[in-house]
């Protein structure tokens with residue numbers, strides 16, 4: 001069976017699982033949490049395209065999420081725009097901003113890129129807090145309308161679940177396609193050896209900017225969805241902590257694995273709900289998780305768990321000739 | 325087809341290349357030899373747009389390509405392999421070669437993400453062509469293996485397969501025989517000849533004198549950043565300055 005067929009079956013099985021989930025948990029608190037899992041899945045995949053595929057760090061991705069949220073929020077709550085139109089504007093505006101920002105910032109490498117994206121995240125966070133007239137400042141922005149398709153208003157957890165997961169599934173599908181394509185290969189090539197990729201004709205600097213902007217666009221759409229399902233947003237959701245949480249999701253799930261990002265997003269969204277004690281120490285827990293994962297499971301859970309089983313099972317007889 | 329004119333490269337206080345000029349003829353195998361540190365890799369890095377020279381000009385098919393970045397040169401049909409193997413380690417052997425077909429395909433982000441019909445056909449095409457180049461370099465059995473897990477000699481071959489997939493006009497190879505055993509070196513010699521016979525110009529940096537003298541049509545000798553000699557293998561073998569440099573420096 002070809003690789004793409006396997007991917008398709010995996011996707012269809014997962015879609016089926018998503019569709020039937022509300023039949024079991026309908027109305028419960030869990031439904032609400034699963035809405036966040038969907039949003040975080042989109043964000044983790046968006047960051048993974050940049051971090052896991054192209055190998056470029058961003059410590060400021062919560063800013064794009066925040067920009068999407070606030071552009072959508074302000075346009076609808078303050079200026080009476082249609083939510084879908086607001087979402088479109090938020091996506092395009094954030095995309096363009098990331099595109100322009102990408103050119104200078106992605107010339108930097110490693111720690112310098114980390115510092116620059118961190119700085120960008122902080123600037124956006126402070127701006128959201130300080131421009132009180134526009135955003136409502138630290139006390140937040142309320143009265144954001146729900147999304148609506150003719151008479152169907154997305155105003156409860158089950159409806160929102162289907163809305164958000166439609167977007168999340170589309171994100172998964174398109175990202176998987178991208179990962180296994182000419183562009184996905186070029187990105188992974190940049191990751192492994194930028195110089196060899198360029199010698200093979202990959203315009204590395206431009207492709208990095210493109211993927212940075214695409215990643216920002218997906219994050220902005222997730223932001224709009226967040227604003228319109230929550231109806232209330234405040235800057236606290238878009239700070240440095242959340243940027244680190246996103247990196248943790250990607251690393252835990254597995255760099256360069258789309259379903260890994262899904263797993264990472266699910267784990268980091270669900271766990272704190274069960275372990276209430278995390279609350280104030282979340283950033284410490286993320287830090288510890290990052291350290292442990294990079295030390296013991298650098299491939300992330302999607303690769304690490306099978307590896308773990310592999311190590312526990314008796315060794316298979318394979319090609320033992322050479323060194324035996 | 326490739327004209328190197330008065331190339332000088334200075335690193336801080338060190339002159340790695342000093343006013344080097346030579347021409348490479350189409351459809352020939354040209355060897356570039358010289359003791360360690362002679363400036364061979366530096367020369368490749370300048371020709372392929374990875375370093376910028378301190379002075380001098382490079383013409384490719386009579387076009388001044390000075391200052392062109394590697395990706396632009398790839399589009400013009402100029403490609404290289406690396407002395408310190410630069411494979412895409414986490415990708416499969418076949419995928420490595422598929423990256424070599426990057427300039428031979430054009431699907432962009434949107435077409436790839438939405439799997440537009442043109443992209444699907446192109447992808448099948450690229451996959452098939454990659455298999456062809458793997459076979460050409462004797463790597464068919466390894467196509468699914470992660471490149472980082474290839475035996476060393478096969479890794480060198482994969483570098484060549486990946487570069488050939490670009491269907492270049494000229495391929496620059498930096499010490500492709502380094503670390504190969506005799507059998508692998510003979511196989512390499514066959515492949516390099518086949519590449520030349522298919523109409524591709526080859527430039528070869530090598531320390532393996534037997535290989536160089538065996539397959540090269542002409543040879544350029546560098547020593548301490550200067551061009552020492554230029555000629556047929558025969559002329560080079562008899563050149564007193566070359567003999568002195570090699571005996572003196574080793």
Ligand SMILES: Nc1ncnc2c1ncn2[C@@H]1O[C@H](COP(=O)(O)OP(=O)(O)OP(=O)(O)O)[C@@H](O)[C@H]1O
Pocket residue numbers: 335338340358359360361362363364365366367407
């Ligand atoms: N990036 C660099 N910065 C500073 N010096 C360099 C750099 N690259 C090369 N050199 C120096 O330039 C000189 C030529 O090096 P180069 O790698 O071109 O030699 P080479 O002929 O390829 O040698 P070898 O046969 O060992 O590969 C050496 O003295 C080397 O130390």
Ligand SMILES: [Mg+2]
Pocket residue numbers: 364365366407498
């Ligand atoms: Mg060298």
